[in-house]
Amino acid sequence: MSATTNEPGGDGWLALPLPDADIRYAQAWLRKDEADAWFERLLHDIPWERHRLKLFGREVDCPRLSCWIGDPGAAYVYSQTRFEPHPWTPALQSLRERVQASCGASFNSVLANLYRNGEDSMGWHSDDEPELGPQPVIASLSLGVERRFRLRRKSLREAKAKPLGLPLAHGSLLYVAGDTQSHYQHDLPKLAGLSGARINLTFRFIHGSAQRRP
Numbered sequence: 001m002s003a004t005t006n007e008p009g010g011d012g013w014l015a016l017p018l019p020d021a022d023i024r025y026a027q028a029w030l031r032k033d034e035a036d037a038w039f040e041r042l043l044h045d046i047p048w049e050r051h052r053l054k055l056f057g058r059e060v061d062c063p064r065l066s067c068w069i070g071d072p073g074a075a076y077v078y079s080q081t082r083f084e085p086h087p088w089t090p091a092l093q094s095l096r097e098r099v100q101a102s103c104g105a106s107f108n109s110v111l112a113n114l115y116r117n118g119e120d121s122m123g124w125h126s127d128d129e130p131e132l133g134p135q136p137v138i139a140s141l142s143l144g145v146e147r148r149f150r151l152r153r154k155s156l157r158e159a160k161a162k163p164l165g166l167p168l169a170h171g172s173l174l175y176v177a178g179d180t181q182s183h184y185q186h187d188l189p190k191l192a193g194l195s196g197a198r199i200n201l202t203f204r205f206i207h208g209s210a211q212r213r214p
């Protein structure tokens with residue numbers, strides 16, 4: 001699989017001017033009415049779960065609901081926990097095909113996250129697990145209330161102190177590829193007083209152990 005044959009470009013895509021990164025943003029990837037319908041459908045169809053996180057030897061609840069969906073065998077290891085995928089629903093399967101066509105990449109899984117209100121969040125991390133390969137291509141679809149996605153460089157102290165904020169709009173698609181995960185971390189901070197919900201789908205390609213090189 002090549003991630004670079006038919007990358008998103010042209011009308012509707014904005015490339016972020018970040019060194020050592022390949023991040024592109026399509027603000028109105030879905031029409032408003034489509035985005036509204038997807039939000040309602042996914043909110044009800046996805047079997048939302050509360051994942052647990054191992055933090056300094058303790059187990060804590062993740063501050064959001066999640067669900068790992070994918071092809072059989074596309075297991076995901078996160079915080080020392082292995083998640084077997086839930087099967088694709090026909091609706092999510094059609095969405096996957098549309099995202100693949102738009103990104104020129106294949107995805108065999110998706111991590112769905114539900115931020116129920118401004119209290120839900122995701123801490124700083126890179127999506128750099130070995131099973132994602134050295135230059136993961138990730139497509140991130142946002143639905144629901146706008147939340148601020150932040151990026152910061154891993155290495156430079158000054159850059160670490162000053163993250164770049166990117167509000168992710170309802171119906172937007174963010175394409176993240178190249179060396180982005182090696183050089184940057186991202187998060188989704190809490191937003192005090194916010195009552196609306198947001199769904200985020202990050203489409204990924206998990207390389208199975210059979211495909212992984214030693």
Ligand SMILES: O=C(O)CCC(=O)C(=O)O
Nearest residue numbers: 111113127149188200202
């Ligand atoms: O909710 C978001 O926009 C970020 C999600 C994310 O970083 C992830 O699922 O790894």
Ligand SMILES: [Fe+2]
Nearest residue numbers: 125126127186
């Ligand atoms: Fe992430």
